[in-house]
Amino acid sequence: VATLARTAEQTASELLAPPAPVRLTGVVPAPGQVEPAPAEDFLLPADAVVVASADPAALAVASQLAELLRPATGYPLPVTDAARPTPSGGIALALTDDDNLGAEGYRLAVTRAGVTITASTATGLFHGVQTLRQLLPPAIESPVPVGERWVVPGGTIVDQPRFAYRGAMLDVARHFFAVEDVLRVVDHLVRYKLNHLHLHLTDDQGWRIAVDSWPRLAGVGGTTEVGEGPGGHYTKADYRRIVEYAAARHVTVVPEIDLPGHTNAALVAYPELAPDKVAPPPYTGTEVGFSYVDPADDRTYDFIADVLGELAALTPGPWLHIGGDEAFKVTGEVYTGFVERTQRIVADTGKTLVGWHQIAPAAHVDGRVLQWWGTDGADPATAEAVRRGARVILSPGNHAYLDMKYSPDTPLGQDWAGLIDVPRAYEWDPGSHVAGVPEAAVLGVEAPLWTESVTSLAEIEFMLLPRLPAIAELGWSPRTTHDWAGFRDRLAGQGPRWLTAGIAFHRAPEIPWP
Numbered sequence: 255v256a257t258l259a260r261t262a263e264q265t266a267s268e269l270l271a272p273p274a275p276v277r278l279t280g281v282v283p284a285p286g287q288v289e290p291a292p293a294e295d296f297l298l299p300a301d302a303v304v305v306a307s308a309d310p311a312a313l314a315v316a317s318q319l320a321e322l323l324r325p326a327t328g329y330p331l332p333v334t335d336a337a338r339p340t341p342s343g344g345i346a347l348a349l350t351d352d353d354n355l356g357a358e359g360y361r362l363a364v365t366r367a368g369v370t371i372t373a374s375t376a377t378g379l380f381h382g383v384q385t386l387r388q389l390l391p392p393a394i395e396s397p398v399p400v401g402e403r404w405v406v407p408g409g410t411i412v413d414q415p416r417f418a419y420r421g422a423m424l425d426v427a428r429h430f431f432a433v434e435d436v437l438r439v440v441d442h443l444v445r446y447k448l449n450h451l452h453l454h455l456t457d458d459q460g461w462r463i464a465v466d467s468w469p470r471l472a473g474v475g476g477t478t479e480v481g482e483g484p485g486g487h488y489t490k491a492d493y494r495r496i497v498e499y500a501a502a503r504h505v506t507v508v509p510e511i512d513l514p515g516h517t518n519a520a521l522v523a524y525p526e527l528a529p530d531k532v533a534p535p536p537y538t539g540t541e542v543g544f545s546y547v548d549p550a551d552d553r554t555y556d557f558i559a560d561v562l563g564e565l566a567a568l569t570p571g572p573w574l575h576i577g578g579d580e581a582f583k584v585t586g587e588v589y590t591g592f593v594e595r596t597q598r599i600v601a602d603t604g605k606t607l608v609g610w611h612q613i614a615p616a617a618h619v620d621g622r623v624l625q626w627w628g629t630d631g632a633d634p635a636t637a638e639a640v641r642r643g644a645r646v647i648l649s650p651g652n653h654a655y656l657d658m659k660y661s662p663d664t665p666l667g668q669d670w671a672g673l674i675d676v677p678r679a680y681e682w683d684p685g686s687h688v689a690g691v692p693e694a695a696v697l698g699v700e701a702p703l704w705t706e707s708v709t710s711l712a713e714i715e716f717m718l719l720p721r722l723p724a725i726a727e728l729g730w731s732p733r734t735t736h737d738w739a740g741f742r743d744r745l746a747g748q749g750p751r752w753l754t755a756g757i758a759f760h761r762a763p764e765i766p767w768p
């Protein structure tokens with residue numbers, strides 16, 4: 255009798271499928287609307303098909319989804335544009351005319367019959383795919399097949415971003431990083447629906463992008479970095495590879511040439527750009543603010559026009575970033591005159607100008623964007639530039655700077671803007687952070703990683719994770735959908751994913767990692 259009873263019990267538990275291990279409410283960044291329907295959990299069958307609208311961009315997202323799911327599941331997951339439901343259920347990616355979803359929004363519906371993601375753009379489908387990925391068990395991150403029930407929690411998510419610009423910056427000038435490392439950073443952005451990668455391509459310690467008309471910039475200026483390392487630079491083919499890889503993942507690259515300061519590497523290569531026309535020694539330390547290109551020489555503006563012209567030609571995205579920070583030796587009218595002339599050069603390339611918020615006092619030009627990295631939200635110069643029409647990307651140094659230490663014993667990083675643990679990264683509101691910068695003037699948020707002390711991909715990941723998802727949530731999620739307590743618990747669920755994927759991260763003590 256006992257044996258019989260046990261058999262009956264087993265049969266019952268086999269019939270009653272265990273619930274999905276991940277909750278529909280567990281997604282980072284928090285979606286706009288989530289309606290769980292526990293009776294509608296979907297079990298991905300081995301013969302599932304990925305069906306997409308007959309549109310090349312939608313089919314590309316379907317292929318990316320299949321490529322994400324194949325390694326861990328070991329399933330073939332063929333991609334088709336025939337809207338032909340399989341007997342056992344599958345995943346459908348559908349483009350719709352539903353304008354309510356916006357340029358990046360999506361709707362994800364999970365029923366026992368399958369998963370449907372709808373969006374009005376391929377970008378929306380792509381974001382929906384990132385959500386679906388997080389709804390599968392963490393083992394989905396395995397690079398090799400694992401035995402797992404691939405269950406997706408039932409219900410519906412309707413989601414779109416609060417801000418259009420959500421980014422991270424990588425400083426490839428202080429330390430140079432290989433193309434492959436940059437591609438991995440793009441992968442990390444994509445998981446959290448960030449859509450811009452800002453590359454800080456030039457600084458005192460190195461010039462990292464080939465410029466045909468001024469070949470010594472990269473050829474000479476690219477051979478140093480902080481410390482003893484060999485530096486390096488991207489050829490135009492390298493750079494295009496980064497841009498194309500990012501574009502295929504709906505990420506726009508924002509290139510920065512930092513001017514007029516942070517230019518020692520350029521002066522080493524071309525002493526004619528230096529105020530005294532004498533080549534300075536190469537610089538491999540970590541001080542800032544000592545170097546500048548000669549603002550009084552027309553040749554300097556030829557250099558800028560040539561460099562920005564070549565960079566614009568390599569850049570499909572709308573932005574060119576001209577730096578403008580910490581030019582301590584170019585002040586007052588000379589500085590604003592320099593910025594205004596450079597702003598006109600950018601306008602001539604057809605691109606939209608971004609600069610660090612130090613450029614605020616310069617005259618307004620159409621579309622210009624200030625990247626604010628202050629630590630005190632009372633900033634009259636930025637507020638005044640906004641009144642004149644500037645928009646703002648928020649990168650508050652004491653919340654969003656990924657090069658700040660987490661705690662006093664963090665082995666890497668700086669502390670001039672304070673220590674940034676995960677709550678500090680998370681607890682601020684981009685919509686009301688800077689006085690006189692209303693939400694309507696906020697283009698979005700960006701988390702910069704300066705790399706004076708960061709030398710490898712593993713170190714990049716350690717500084718990014720888990721703070722990057724905090725900034726991503728502030729950029730994506732409507733204010734009312736999220737708070738620290740909820741974020742802390744959802745973020746904890748990301749840890750096993752990073753572990754499975756072999757991604758380094760800081761086991762922040764504030765997070766209840768499983």
Ligand code: TNX
Pocket residue numbers: 542579580610627655657668704705706
């Ligand atoms: C300030 S933030 C800088 C960088 C440094 C960084 C270190 C900004 C626009 N300029 O040159 O790398 O601090 O945290």
